[in-house]
Amino acid sequence: MASQGDQELPSRAKEEEGDTNAPSKNALKKAAKEKEKAEKAAKRQEQERQQKEQAEANETSKHLYGPIQSMSDRRPVQKFTELAELYDAKEDQEVTVDARIHNARVQSAKLAFLVLREEAHTIQAVIAEGGTNKISRQMVKWCGGINAESIVRATGLVKQPKEPVTSTSISNLELHIESIYLISEAAQMLPVQIKDCMRAPPMNEEDSKDEPEMDSQGLPVVSLNARLNNRVLDGRTAANQAIFQLQSGISNLFIEFMNQNRFTWINSSRLAGAATEGGAGVFEIKYFETKAYLTQSPQFFKQMAIAMDMKRVCEVGPVFRAENSNTHRHLTEFTGLDFEMVIKNDYHEVLSFGEKLMLYIIRNLQERVEFQRLTKVVDQVFPGAGDFKLPSEDSALRLTFADAVKLLNEAGIEAGEFDDLSTLQEKALGRIVREKYSTDFYTIDKYPSAVRPFYTMPDPANPKVSNSYDFFMRGQEIMSGAQRIHDYNQLCERMRANDPPLAPLSEGFRHYTDAFKYGCAPHGGGGLGLNRILQFYLGLPDIRFATMFPRDPGRLAP
Numbered sequence: 001m002a003s004q005g006d007q008e009l010p011s012r013a014k015e016e017e018g019d020t021n022a023p024s025k026n027a028l029k030k031a032a033k034e035k036e037k038a039e040k041a042a043k044r045q046e047q048e049r050q051q052k053e054q055a056e057a058n059e060t061s062k063h064l065y066g067p068i069q070s071m072s073d074r075r076p077v078q079k080f081t082e083l084a085e086l087y088d089a090k091e092d093q094e095v096t097v098d099a100r101i102h103n104a105r106v107q108s109a110k111l112a113f114l115v116l117r118e119e120a121h122t123i124q125a126v127i128a129e130g131g132t133n134k135i136s137r138q139m140v141k142w143c144g145g146i147n148a149e150s151i152v153r154a155t156g157l158v159k160q161p162k163e164p165v166t167s168t169s170i171s172n173l174e175l176h177i178e179s180i181y182l183i184s185e186a187a188q189m190l191p192v193q194i195k196d197c198m199r200a201p202p203m204n205e206e207d208s209k210d211e212p213e214m215d216s217q218g219l220p221v222v223s224l225n226a227r228l229n230n231r232v233l234d235g236r237t238a239a240n241q242a243i244f245q246l247q248s249g250i251s252n253l254f255i256e257f258m259n260q261n262r263f264t265w266i267n268s269s270r271l272a273g274a275a276t277e278g279g280a281g282v283f284e285i286k287y288f289e290t291k292a293y294l295t296q297s298p299q300f301f302k303q304m305a306i307a308m309d310m311k312r313v314c315e316v317g318p319v320f321r322a323e324n325s326n327t328h329r330h331l332t333e334f335t336g337l338d339f340e341m342v343i344k345n346d347y348h349e350v351l352s353f354g355e356k357l358m359l360y361i362i363r364n365l366q367e368r369v370e371f372q373r374l375t376k377v378v379d380q381v382f383p384g385a386g387d388f389k390l391p392s393e394d395s396a397l398r399l400t401f402a403d404a405v406k407l408l409n410e411a412g413i414e415a416g417e418f419d420d421l422s423t424l425q426e427k428a429l430g431r432i433v434r435e436k437y438s439t440d441f442y443t444i445d446k447y448p449s450a451v452r453p454f455y456t457m458p459d460p461a462n463p464k465v466s467n468s469y470d471f472f473m474r475g476q477e478i479m480s481g482a483q484r485i486h487d488y489n490q491l492c493e494r495m496r497a498n499d500p501p502l503a504p505l506s507e508g509f510r511h512y513t514d515a516f517k518y519g520c521a522p523h524g525g526g527g528l529g530l531n532r533i534l535q536f537y538l539g540l541p542d543i544r545f546a547t548m549f550p551r552d553p554g555r556l557a558p
Contacts, residue, residue: 083121106144149186268301274508340525347483430475473536481526
């Protein structure tokens, strides 16, 4: 008989194979719901697809709008119109323009408005359902959804609005769209908004790094630094377009005047083998196995051209100054407008020529219609841009340095007879001159010899002063000029007496001084700063506003 320990314990019957994997009732319900949901989604997608196909089939204007994949997609346009030409356009004139979308808004399912922008010019465009071309609601909706800053090609009829459109530069006309195609789409999110860049940032004497994020009206503030970091976008504002078109205008007026007076255009080198003109403010660069320097001005080359018997020379080009000046009017690179000419009788021939040049530039900026229009655009952002005073007579106000010192002292501002004027003194003098003589442009003659470069001709009657002059706009210097020393021995003597002394026979100066050893006619000239002329004519608070891609001690990009 088996013992109790040998007896088998009762056991539960084994569950049938697979019972442990059977889904629960909750899982079955969930799966059924998911299946039903998926079926509904698929049905909805199919309905949407059918609706889209039906809408496309019924779309009467699909050929009138949409992206242009390549310029060959559409029939070539025979004639394009620029927005600048539309100010005097005729009613019902059909035009085709390529422009940016400044903004877009849908008024209703049947109506949308765009503002088109090209350079400094803007016009309102209207897209309405129906019409001769049977514009559809889909087209209206598509137009209202185009990203700002995208480039479009729009064809339409010029119409007169019921009321002037005060938000656009072309206020008396609008464009009724017949077709519109997307040439280049801009990103939906931009680092800065063009509309915010259209307002001038708060500017003090020095650019504040702690500018507020919002202005007093709660609108975003785009600092000067942020603008320069996003110059491509900032440069699209109407004010900036106008500023740089005016800059181009100043260059062209300079060219016009020089050509009228039979000057020869030269293109001098910006590289030198030695640090000339004193040597302190030059950029040193590697030039193969040796050193080279970026020139501070074309001064030496202009004088050497005169020694070549070129009686009148001029040029436009970059000027480099390695000066660690972080002010509202200094750059390490700017554009120079330079001239040099032979003197026949008296060095005032050169001074008078320079004065006539500046009066020609400023009067044409004030009197030509295209420049007046551009100045008004700038004035909307920088009030006072058009408020530049000139004397009524044809000659400029000319003061001697002694006159300038006297005016300052009479106003209670201390100035020395043989000390150079400081920036604050120059600005104060500008205010005094404007109030007393009603002009923002004037010249100062006969500067002390001690504050001028070694090649400046001293006044034969009083060697303590020189045959030199500066030009001023709104109390700030835009040009420095003088009669140059043309006698070889006198030039070498002045160089050796310079502080610090300069070696006229050294490698850096030998070719320059040799030009006078071989005989050179009496001559003089000057160098104008294009950026400063633009800045002070418009009254811009910082020279960087007048420079497309400024370079200063803290900026090398973009």
